[in-house]
Amino acid sequence: MSIITLRESITQALREEMALDENVFIMGCDVGLRGNPFGITKGLMNEYGEKRVIDTPISEAAFTGLGVGAAIAGMRPLVEILYADWITLPMDNIVNTAAKTCYMFGGQANVPIVIRAPFGVGGGVAAQHSQNNENWFVHVPGLKVITPSTPYDMKGMLKSAIRDNGPVICFEHKRNYSVKGEVPDGEYLVPIGKAAIRKTGTDC
Numbered sequence: 431m432s433i434i435t436l437r438e439s440i441t442q443a444l445r446e447e448m449a450l451d452e453n454v455f456i457m458g459c460d461v462g463l464r465g466n467p468f469g470i471t472k473g474l475m476n477e478y479g480e481k482r483v484i485d486t487p488i489s490e491a492a493f494t495g496l497g498v499g500a501a502i503a504g505m506r507p508l509v510e511i512l513y514a515d516w517i518t519l520p521m522d523n524i525v526n527t528a529a530k531t532c533y534m535f536g537g538q539a540n541v542p543i544v545i546r547a548p549f550g551v552g553g554g555v556a557a558q559h560s561q562n563n564e565n566w567f568v569h570v571p572g573l574k575v576i577t578p579s580t581p582y583d584m585k586g587m588l589k590s591a592i593r594d595n596g597p598v599i600c601f602e603h604k605r606n607y608s609v610k611g612e613v614p615d616g617e618y619l620v621p622i623g624k625a626a627i628r629k630t631g632t633d634c
Contacts, residue, residue: 457484458493491520491522530571
């Protein structure tokens with residue numbers, strides 16, 4: 431076991447899944463040379479090249495749509511929305527295309543895309559960078575929404591999300607990036623949709 435931060439657990443998950451599957455690639459604003467404002471993708475462009483870690487223009491609707499199309503074509507894109515507040519811009523691509531395509535094609539088409547989005551207050555970045563908008567998406571059939579809060583859960587669940595054949599949105603609270611916790615040194619997955627019982631109660 432190793433003690434790492436939640437930020438480091440995300441980086442480990444991305445690095446490991448990119449090493450396992452050449453169809454996995456990352457794209458978004460500042461994910462390449464800058465390594466994202468929170469340092470999560472730092473160094474990955476040097477490791478995997480500009481074709482697998484792609485810096486995009488500031489157009490969330492455009493690069494999310496590109497990611498959805500790439501997923502339908504068989505790739506496994508990891509799309510990063512710089513701040514979750516801006517997930518409103520590609521809403522149509524997420525809700526009307528990514529979430530519905532599998533069902534509209536009778537299960538003959540998959541959309542294995544993961545959208546990562548930092549959310550919540552923190553850092554003094556004002557109202558347009560501080561919302562908790564994950565609740566908008568939990569009501570959309572066809573989408574899976576995860577918000578892991580420990581390094582163990584984040585790494586294992588993000589790896590499961592990347593291997594999932596449907597669209598998954600991973601909301602990451604900015605104030606949790608420095609949270610530390612134990613993570614196994616070997617390969618492991620945390621299943622999506624199975625609750626962890628942190629403490630057993632006796633009231634009911």
